[in-house]
Amino acid sequence: MLSSLLLAAALTGGPLADPAGVWPLAPTSVVRGFEAPPSPYAAGHRGVDLDGSAGQTVRSAVAGTITFAGSVAGRGVVVVSLGDGRRTTYEPVVADVVRGDEVTAGAPLGSLSGAGSHCAPSACLHWGLVDASSGSDVYLDPLSLLGVVRVRLLPWGGSADGAWSPAVSPVGASRPDALPWSAWRWTG
Numbered sequence: 504m505l506s507s508l509l510l511a512a513a514l515t516g517g518p519l520a521d522p523a524g525v526w527p528l529a530p531t532s533v534v535r536g537f538e539a540p541p542s543p544y545a546a547g548h549r550g551v552d553l554d555g556s557a558g559q560t561v562r563s564a565v566a567g568t569i570t571f572a573g574s575v576a577g578r579g580v581v582v583v584s585l586g587d588g589r590r591t592t593y594e595p596v597v598a599d600v601v602r603g604d605e606v607t608a609g610a611p612l613g614s615l616s617g618a619g620s621h622c623a624p625s626a627c628l629h630w631g632l633v634d635a636s637s638g639s640d641v642y643l644d645p646l647s648l649l650g651v652v653r654v655r656l657l658p659w660g661g662s663a664d665g666a667w668s669p670a671v672s673p674v675g676a677s678r679p680d681a682l683p684w685s686a687w688r689w690t691g
């Protein structure tokens with residue numbers, strides 16, 4: 504029987520400054536991690552899914568400007584741009600913000616929608632991070648925005664499916680690649 508333990512995992516930022524973001528949902532846990540597609544047109548999972556409940560408040564992970572709040576293919580999407588070419592995306596969300604609003608890290612964006620979830624029939628938030636500073640969209644793992652996070656290690660079966668891949672780590676990040684994404688939990 505494995506015992507749970509706490510450790511501090513220091514994640515340094517990539518080439519851009521780490522904004523020390525916050526979890527968009529709390530409490531939550533990562534139910535599906537980031538899976539970098541092997542090519543721009545291949546399947547992958549361009550973000551992480553955070554479990555939640557319909558109506559739960561969705562908060563901006565970072566300070567920025569709302570550059571989109573509306574419906575995409577019937578799903579509510581909010582985009583917060585950091586001002587340095589990066590943007591964070593949140594869906595499905597019933598937005599309480601409008602384009603042009605300035606938000607701080609932790610500011611409410613709206614509420615989690617029960618429809619259009621990647622985890623249907625459960626509710627979850629798909630949270631994405633895109634770096635367009637090079638002129639084209641590069642999808643990154645949004646957990647890299649959390650900076651120094653406390654990670655609770657849980658008993659885990661060791662399936663390769665759940666393991667962090669070094670390929671998903673932002674450049675320069677010191678992500679503990681041995682940790683499965685299922686070990687990442689909001690801990691307050």
Ligand SMILES: [Zn+2]
Nearest residue numbers: 551552621629
């Ligand atoms: Zn997803």
